[in-house]
Amino acid sequence: MRFMMIVKATTDSEAGVLPSQELIDAMMKYNEELVKAGVLLAADGLQPSTSGIRISYPEPGGKPKVIDGPFTEAKEMIAGYTLIEVKSREEAIEWALRMPDPHGNGQGQIELRQVFEAEDLTDNPESLAKEAALRQQVEEMKKV
Incomplete structure (x- = not known):
């Protein structure tokens, strides 16, 4: 089972305030624990929405609309993510609870x-086979 821990943005993260060295060290330690446990798939912080681009589909079958950031409502924004593969929902919750406060100042929130x-x-064998083939291609490309 794969789970994404979505780190919600704050006014500081949207303002481009970088984390303290203490927080960087704590997150590195946490990521090392995830790696040692063999559950980490990816983990990254995201730049503020000022450098973001939003693509929306305002009309069914219509042309997509491109909107440059910044976007409003920091509490709805994402500042980073960690993707893990675990055996159960409970294990995912345990790992999420071990993550340091992602913003280090009591404003952190993880979804x-x-x-x-x-x-x-889907249970369509053809679709499942195509998905498996694509995933295999991605793994092959990582080896190069």
Whole structure:
């Protein structure tokens, strides 16, 4: 089971305030623990929405609309994520609870969401085979 720990943005993260060295060290230690446990798939911080681009689809079948950031409502923004693969929902919660306060000042908030697997979306053998082939291609490209 894959889960994404979504770190919510704050006014500081949207303002481009960088984390303290103490917080960077704590997050590195946490990521090392995830690696040692063999559950870490990816982990990254995101730049503020001032450098973001939002693409929306305002009309069914219509042309997409491109909007440059910044975007409003920092509490709805994402400042970073950690993607893990674990055996259960409970294990994902345990790992999320171990993450240091992502902003280091009491404003941190993490949203934990399970990632859909192809088998959750369809039982069509052809679609599942294509998905597996694409994932295999990605793994092959990582080796190069």
